[in-house]
Amino acid sequence: MNKIFKCSLIASCLLTQPVFSASADSRIDNLIEALDKVKISGYLNLTAGTAKNDKPFFDYDKKLSTTNETWGGVQIDFNASENLDFTLLTKFFAESRPYDDSFGVDLAYLTYKLSDQTKVRAGILRVPLYKDSDYKDTGFAQLWLRTPELVYANNKVQRHTGIEVLQDFYVGDGTIQVQAFYGQNEDPRAKASVNSNKTFIIDDIMGVHATYTIDEHLFKVGATTRTEPGELEDFIFVNNAGKQRLHVNGYYAGGRQTFYSLGYGYDNGEWKIDAETIFEITDGSRQDNGKYYASAGYRFGAMTPYIMYQYRETLDDRKRGVNFDVYTAPDGTKSRFNFQKSYTQDILSLGARYDISSNLAFKVQIDSYGDTSKGVNGNVQKQDNELYSVSLQAVF
Amino acid sequence: MKKLLVLVGALYLQAAFVQAEVVVIGNPSIKATLSSAEVKNLFLGKRKALPDGTKIDVVELAKESPIREEFHSKFTKKTQAQLNSYWTRLVFTGKGKMPKEASDSKDLISMIASNPGLIGYIDSSEVTSDVVVLAK
Numbered sequence: 419m420n421k422i423f424k425c426s427l428i429a430s431c432l433l434t435q436p437v438f439s440a441s442a443d444s445r446i447d448n449l450i451e452a453l454d455k456v457k458i459s460g461y462l463n464l465t466a467g468t469a470k471n472d473k474p475f476f477d478y479d480k481k482l483s484t485t486n487e488t489w490g491g492v493q494i495d496f497n498a499s500e501n502l503d504f505t506l507l508t509k510f511f512a513e514s515r516p517y518d519d520s521f522g523v524d525l526a527y528l529t530y531k532l533s534d535q536t537k538v539r540a541g542i543l544r545v546p547l548y549k550d551s552d553y554k555d556t557g558f559a560q561l562w563l564r565t566p567e568l569v570y571a572n573n574k575v576q577r578h579t580g581i582e583v584l585q586d587f588y589v590g591d592g593t594i595q596v597q598a599f600y601g602q603n604e605d606p607r608a609k610a611s612v613n614s615n616k617t618f619i620i621d622d623i624m625g626v627h628a629t630y631t632i633d634e635h636l637f638k639v640g641a642t643t644r645t646e647p648g649e650l651e652d653f654i655f656v657n658n659a660g661k662q663r664l665h666v667n668g669y670y671a672g673g674r675q676t677f678y679s680l681g682y683g684y685d686n687g688e689w690k691i692d693a694e695t696i697f698e699i700t701d702g703s704r705q706d707n708g709k710y711y712a713s714a715g716y717r718f719g720a721m722t723p724y725i726m727y728q729y730r731e732t733l734d735d736r737k738r739g740v741n742f743d744v745y746t747a748p749d750g751t752k753s754r755f756n757f758q759k760s761y762t763q764d765i766l767s768l769g770a771r772y773d774i775s776s777n778l779a780f781k782v783q784i785d786s787y788g789d790t791s792k793g794v795n796g797n798v799q800k801q802d803n804e805l806y807s808v809s810l811q812a813v814f
Numbered sequence: 815m816k817k818l819l820v821l822v823g824a825l826y827l828q829a830a831f832v833q834a835e836v837v838v839i840g841n842p843s844i845k846a847t848l849s850s851a852e853v854k855n856l857f858l859g860k861r862k863a864l865p866d867g868t869k870i871d872v873v874e875l876a877k878e879s880p881i882r883e884e885f886h887s888k889f890t891k892k893t894q895a896q897l898n899s900y901w902t903r904l905v906f907t908g909k910g911k912m913p914k915e916a917s918d919s920k921d922l923i924s925m926i927a928s929n930p931g932l933i934g935y936i937d938s939s940e941v942t943s944d945v946v947v948l949a950k
Binding site for chain 2 (some may be wrong): 457459461491493495505507525527529533535539544546552553556558559560584588591593595604631633634680686720726768773775813
């Protein structure tokens, strides 16, 4: 594909030359040399899904949707010199989503290779929160139809603008890669929540992750932290009745959230096993979460059936109650921000991946979802749903 | 008739037995032999150098080549789809680049003969004096 693109580009340039002269030869040589430094890659996910009932489940309901999880990306890598690369990843969605354009730059960064084992990157970079979250949108790279969303979703920090260092250490036949990063990211959700012109910045996004790979095993441990944007006053707004109120984001303003992850992967060409434990710890009485998943798949030629179980729970339920988290507006009205004292959620998924060719896979997945939440007043709510999805996922 | 069948069968088995195997090759300037684990690490981008510190880039044969499938089945234990999946993770996280490709074994030998930092793989029957075998 890359070759075809380059040849087409060269052919186009030739056709635009009115006179084919000797100097044109050198220009073509220069063009070929320049294009050899460019690598174009891409991915596409075409997913259709429908839920058993209309209770919310990953934005699906009973109506079939082909747009909710259909998206793609095109990445251009330019090898500027022996040690310097520029990478640009653009992304597009079939369905526009809140606070994210349907097309735009996802990542853009420079990579400078200090040595074969040390790289420094700067620009708009991915936040490596969890074991597979760096490439969660690139479906073909994963066994599953989608990453374990109960664990990976609900995360508004997908990228940061900053710097990171990647350092490899060779230990016997294994490799330890350490990734340390620091940056910031704009939070358009905060801006939209109070219809403000102020730019809200998620500050101090930083972390250290280490991945140890040896033979068929992968172990990953990581910690990432960030500071919620703005101050409480930024989130006070006047509602339609002319009363001052505090948006829920104001309650979190300035708070710190830290993510700890411990992951394991095994792939011997036949068995593929993954497991991960994640703890999200936050300031104040916003819920701390424990998230866990485990999956196993076995390859029968081009077909790989798999099973996955995900579980999520709140960890600090004693911090929430009827008299907690209350804001009193100037007119005396009280607002409470945490109506949920605790909740647990789980998903059991059964699926299969079929590799149609070396860069195209068809996947099918059934998810059975259960959710139990307990309100601060003691009321208990339960809901369940099922999701049926099929997907074509390709890379080039 | 039975003897003839046995003879043909024996010849067929012998031919299969002496059939060449895939070998990892490098420039004659490389004075090393590689273990299976080292070959795997190099061809999966986990290592960029030989144990003695020599910088190495790997070259794959074209995707259509049966030798490529044989090599990966033997050393990395991955199918072409699994390899694409693996490299996709590295490429889209900026942590690795897909290896260069040679169109055929002659092209590969020519590339390796003129560049001491490259290694690749071919069928052992195609090994020439321009390259040395590093692993089999």
